[in-house]
Amino acid sequence: MTTFLLVLDLLGTFVFALSGASAGVKSRLDLFGVLVLSFVAGNFGGITRDIMIGAVPPAAISDWRYLGVSLLAGVATFLWFTRIDRVQSAVLLFDAGGLALFAVSGASKALAFGLNPIAAALLGMLTGIGGGMVRDVLVAEIPTVLRADLYAVAALAGAAVVVAGNLLHLPSGAAAIAGAALCFGLRLTAIRRGWQLPVASPSEKDDQR
Amino acid sequence: MTTFLLVLDLLGTFVFALSGASAGVKSRLDLFGVLVLSFVAGNFGGITRDIMIGAVPPAAISDWRYLGVSLLAGVATFLWFTRIDRVQSAVLLFDAGGLALFAVSGASKALAFGLNPIAAALLGMLTGIGGGMVRDVLVAEIPTVLRADLYAVAALAGAAVVVAGNLLHLPSGAAAIAGAALCFGLRLTAIRRGWQLPVASPSEKDDQR
Amino acid sequence: MTTFLLVLDLLGTFVFALSGASAGVKSRLDLFGVLVLSFVAGNFGGITRDIMIGAVPPAAISDWRYLGVSLLAGVATFLWFTRIDRVQSAVLLFDAGGLALFAVSGASKALAFGLNPIAAALLGMLTGIGGGMVRDVLVAEIPTVLRADLYAVAALAGAAVVVAGNLLHLPSGAAAIAGAALCFGLRLTAIRRGWQLPVASPSEKDDQR
Numbered sequence: 001m002t003t004f005l006l007v008l009d010l011l012g013t014f015v016f017a018l019s020g021a022s023a024g025v026k027s028r029l030d031l032f033g034v035l036v037l038s039f040v041a042g043n044f045g046g047i048t049r050d051i052m053i054g055a056v057p058p059a060a061i062s063d064w065r066y067l068g069v070s071l072l073a074g075v076a077t078f079l080w081f082t083r084i085d086r087v088q089s090a091v092l093l094f095d096a097g098g099l100a101l102f103a104v105s106g107a108s109k110a111l112a113f114g115l116n117p118i119a120a121a122l123l124g125m126l127t128g129i130g131g132g133m134v135r136d137v138l139v140a141e142i143p144t145v146l147r148a149d150l151y152a153v154a155a156l157a158g159a160a161v162v163v164a165g166n167l168l169h170l171p172s173g174a175a176a177i178a179g180a181a182l183c184f185g186l187r188l189t190a191i192r193r194g195w196q197l198p199v200a201s202p203s204e205k206d207d208q209r
Numbered sequence: 210m211t212t213f214l215l216v217l218d219l220l221g222t223f224v225f226a227l228s229g230a231s232a233g234v235k236s237r238l239d240l241f242g243v244l245v246l247s248f249v250a251g252n253f254g255g256i257t258r259d260i261m262i263g264a265v266p267p268a269a270i271s272d273w274r275y276l277g278v279s280l281l282a283g284v285a286t287f288l289w290f291t292r293i294d295r296v297q298s299a300v301l302l303f304d305a306g307g308l309a310l311f312a313v314s315g316a317s318k319a320l321a322f323g324l325n326p327i328a329a330a331l332l333g334m335l336t337g338i339g340g341g342m343v344r345d346v347l348v349a350e351i352p353t354v355l356r357a358d359l360y361a362v363a364a365l366a367g368a369a370v371v372v373a374g375n376l377l378h379l380p381s382g383a384a385a386i387a388g389a390a391l392c393f394g395l396r397l398t399a400i401r402r403g404w405q406l407p408v409a410s411p412s413e414k415d416d417q418r
Numbered sequence: 419m420t421t422f423l424l425v426l427d428l429l430g431t432f433v434f435a436l437s438g439a440s441a442g443v444k445s446r447l448d449l450f451g452v453l454v455l456s457f458v459a460g461n462f463g464g465i466t467r468d469i470m471i472g473a474v475p476p477a478a479i480s481d482w483r484y485l486g487v488s489l490l491a492g493v494a495t496f497l498w499f500t501r502i503d504r505v506q507s508a509v510l511l512f513d514a515g516g517l518a519l520f521a522v523s524g525a526s527k528a529l530a531f532g533l534n535p536i537a538a539a540l541l542g543m544l545t546g547i548g549g550g551m552v553r554d555v556l557v558a559e560i561p562t563v564l565r566a567d568l569y570a571v572a573a574l575a576g577a578a579v580v581v582a583g584n585l586l587h588l589p590s591g592a593a594a595i596a597g598a599a600l601c602f603g604l605r606l607t608a609i610r611r612g613w614q615l616p617v618a619s620p621s622e623k624d625d626q627r
Contacts, residue, residue: 024564027560027564029564029565030565030567032568032569032570032571033563033564033565035570036547036563036564036570037564047470051260051265051469051470052256052260052265052266052267052270053265053266054265054266056469056470056471056472057470057471057472057528057531057533057537057541058470061470061533061537061540061541061544062533062534062537064536064537067536067540110266115266115270115271116271118273118276119266119270119271119273122270122276123266123270126270129245133347137346137347137555138551138555138560138561138564139560139564140349140558140559140560141349142236142347142348142349143347145242145245146233146236146238146242146245146246146347146348147238147239147242149239150241151241152241152244152245153241260469260474261465261469261474261475261476261479262474262475263474263475319475322475324475324479324480325480327482327485328475328479328480328482331479331485332475332479335479338454342556346555346556349558350558351445351556351557351558352556354451354454355442355445355447355451355454355455355556355557356447356448356451358448359450360450361450361453361454362450
């Protein structure tokens with residue numbers, strides 16, 4: 001399970017780093033700016049999770065592979081950005097993938113450190129949304145998680161599946177895959193169908209109700 | 210005292226979550242964006258405080274009531290925003306209330322964890338200003354704490370009262386209420402009277418001095 | 419060594435606080451806004467480092483001298499901003515100095531807490547870039563570290579010298595001075611010569627390749 005968790009975590013780091021690097025290229029940052037944004041987007045969520053559960057120093061700092069996959073994603077995006085960009089909605093795809101992988105790895109690691117089920121689901125969600133949130137703040141945009149269709153909810157759903165699987169003593173690998181698939185599917189469907197929740201509009205409400 | 214501290218903390222979370230939700234509605238976020246902003250504004254300060262004093266996992270993660278009051282504040286604001294908005298300067302009021310409650314609960318919890326008096330006062334201030342700071346950063350605004358009349362100073366004053374009360378062995382409940390009242394009063398008076406500190410203006414200085 | 423580390427850390431705090439205060443004055447904040455920005459810019463990197471290595475409460479909270487030098491830098495900048503501003507590129511100089519000092523003190527402290535060499539170099543880099551990153555985010559700008567010539571690389575180089583010195587059992591003071599000098603020199607030369615890395619430009623690439 002530890003190896004499984006590590007693979008999930010590194011994969012999540014890689015795809016979030018891809019989304020960070022793409023955002024950096026779009027903001028016309030130079031190579032090192034792109035690499036910094038890759039690292040921050042890929043590892044901020046995991047670092048926050050590790051600090052919150054008391055696993056210090058965080059894996060992203062003490063294990064060089066996190067740095068490695070982040071730089072790899074950054075350099076790859078920088079070199080082949082045209083190709084990656086052509087795949088329509090590449091950033092959204094990477095972002096959704098990272099969200100799903102981190103929601104699941106976050107919840108799993110929290111359970112492994114003895115947090116209660118609600119805390120584990122919540123921490124999974126925060127791990128998932130953390131990287132994208134700080135990526136957007138650094139390029140001075142309002143984070144996707146605040147604007148987008150079912151973003152945090154998809155992460156929470158994925159994390160909840162992992163927690164439920166743990167409570168029901170299901171195999172943790174199966175629960176993780178199911179949770180990640182649910183989160184990824186929910187997020188992609190929300191993007192494709194344009195699912196959006198109601199927006200409270202103070203002025204219009206006055207007129208219409 | 211633990212119960213008293215918990216009530217202070219939950220109340221602070223609730224009013225800061227109200228300010229976060231109001232800011233979210235103003236930025237025309239959808240329901241889940243509003244809820245995320247409620248949670249972050251309500252709990253960022255407390256989570257930072259808990260991490261800094263080594264109380265991990267932070268109460269806001271391990272105790273479901275923090276999530277509960279945050280969501281309650283978010284949903285309530287979303288549903289009744291017109292009404293809440295009509296109360297003039299509602300966001301400012303909630304923000305001032307949260308500032309006062311967190312400054313006091315932050316300092317109290319830091320003392321309970323054995324920090325020295327100056328550290329406790331400083332941590333109370335940081336706990337108070339943290340939530341509003343990240344709320345404003347997320348909606349891409351320069352934080353109120355950097356712009357506003359006596360914001361951080363009011364928080365520091367409230368926290369200092371708690372620390373002074375502790376040094377003088379006064380009842381902690383009374384000190385907390387006095388500190389919160391002082392912080393809230395200072396902040397509201399500063400808003401009402403437009404108290405503002407001098408602004409250094411490089412170009413004008415050149416002309417006038 | 420502990421005293422040496424403390425002096426490095428306080429010096430770094432001071433010069434980063436100067437850069438924060440200068441940015442605050444430029445954004446026309448009032449005195450307390452400037453002081454808050456001084457404290458945050460001067461101490462965010464160190465607080466993050468201490469949290470990551472498990473040294474809680476962070477030195478910047480538990481040791482009043484960090485608050486002291488931050489406020490000193492803030493008040494000095496506020497009062498004599500015209501003079502400081504006249505020194506061309508003062509903010510850049512302070513920022514480069516803080517970067518160098520924190521990269522070195524961050525790596526040294528991480529080694530003292532038993533982190534492995536790669537983790538120590540990485541943490542030194544993060545400690546160096548943290549303060550300036552949050553300073554820029556708070557005044558709603560894209561952080562220098564993402565835009566500027568050799569910023570993170572200079573910090574990494576400085577931290578790497580400290581780590582290499584430790585591996586080779588060189589005197590830690592000499593390694594720290596060499597590392598700081600290298601980082602500062604690299605950063606200043608990059609600014610002066612306008613060294614910049616290539617920028618990937620998705621649209622132009624399509625046309626030109």
